[in-house]
Amino acid sequence: MVNGLDDDSFAAAEGRAIEGAVHLLRALHPMNPFPKKDEAGHLRHGFGRLIERRPLSEKAAAAALEAEVQSTSDVLRTRVFSLLAVRPEGEHKLKYLYAIGDLMDAEKLRDWDDLWAAMARGDWDEVEIDLVQSHWGAFTGRDKDKVRSVIRLIREIGR
Secondary structure, rough: OOEEOHHHHHHHHHHHHHHHHHHHHHHHHOOEEEEEEOOOOOEEEEOOOOOOOOOOOOHHHHHHHHHHHHHHHHHHHHHHHHHHHHHHHHHHHHHHHHHHHHHHHHHHHOOOOHHHHHHOOOOOOHHHHHOOOOOOOHHOOHHHHHHHHHHHHHHHHHH
């Protein structure tokens, strides 16, 4: 303890200061879901976060990834509920569906009626074939390692 300041007191003061700073910064920078240049020409997104000057922390990246996967889950919620109602054994495939939905576009996956019909029938081979035949180059570019990773995800759905 230094001058009556112990670890708990310091942590509480630090927490209050961080919360206050976040409040001030949110008031200064409105939420921008997409990158946008500020008046000084700096690219920012979110609540004014600098994209090109400040590295993204692993903690921030992990929180953003989790939020994106949750968003994918929200988009697919009705389809997944209907699927599990008729194919409860398909629950272990959901993580692969969510990952694929995040990569390809959750709305595109949600609106793919024939794919969901095949899943409801339990025809996982057809699901795998349909997904493999998707145009993955549009999502992965020419990176062969990324394409292989996506194919591995798809294969897991067929198992």
